[in-house]
Amino acid sequence: MVSVAIFDYGAGNIFSLKNSLEKVGATVDVITTFDNQNTYSGLLLPGVGNFDPAMNSVRNYSKVEFRDYVGSMPVLGICLGMEMFFEKSEEGKEKGLDVIDGEVIVLPPSMKVPHMGWNDLEIKKPGKILEGVKDGSWAYFVHSYRVKPKSNDVITAESDYGIKVPAVVEYENFFGTQFHPEKSSIVGKIMLENFLKECKK
Known part of the structure; x- marks a missing residue:
């Protein structure tokens, strides 16, 4: 079993994410600070809340800097x-x-x-958490914002809703999905399993 932590911003119910991770073999703790010694193999920042309150919850209630806590651990x-x-x-x-x-x-x-509902993924290049995910697979989105990286090199998949929206990014030990894997059926399950594989390395 791999042990991972979900950081709770205090903004909503993260039960579905915890449940999805447990179903693919993870031991999951929900944490609210980065004060304690990091004993986990991976960290998840969930998709519930607003930007400023979430950032404040990361910074204001932790004595340890985020990057120091994370180190090379997959996020x-x-x-x-x-x-x-x-x-x-x-x-x-x-x-x-x-x-x-x-x-x-x-x-x-x-x-x-907000853009809400199922949309397909256009895989731009291979990615660690995209392994086994087919081009054109569908995922479930709920969002009002999109990321705009300075370099497209970090984008491994996009989705098209009239404009191209980065759907998956990978950079060093950081992996991001604009959609919700825990709500994305088999495709989401594969991606969570891939993330756990990275956590085991």
């Missing part, structure tokens, strides 16, 4: 969690985690916001 950011990887977001004024160069911008007014 999976889901929706908001992925957006937090970047330098800043139009959703708020707080500085992001700044592990990937770029920003988070609101979806254009031409789209129905």
Whole structure:
């Protein structure tokens, strides 16, 4: 069994993510600070909440810096969690985690916001958490913002809703999905299993 932690921003129910991870063989703790010694093999930043309160919960209630706590441990950011990887977001004024160069911008007014529902993935290049996921697979999205990396090299999959939206990013030990794997049926299950494989290395 691999032991992982979900960071709880205090913004919503993360039971479905915890349940999905346990179903694919993980032992899961829910944590609210980074004060304690890191004994986990992986960390998940869930997709529930708003940018500024989530960033404040990471910074204001922990004595240990996020990057120091994480080190080389695999981190999976889901929706908001992925957006937090970047330098800043139009959703708020707080500085992001700044592990990937770029920003988070609101979806254009031409789209129905929030974008909610199933959409297909266009795989741009191989990725560790995309292993076994076929091009054109469907995933479940709920979001009003999208990431805009400075380099497209970090984007491993996109989705198209009139504009191309980065759907999966990978950079060093950081993995992000704009969609919710825990709500994405078999495709999501494969990606969570792939993440756990990285945690076991």
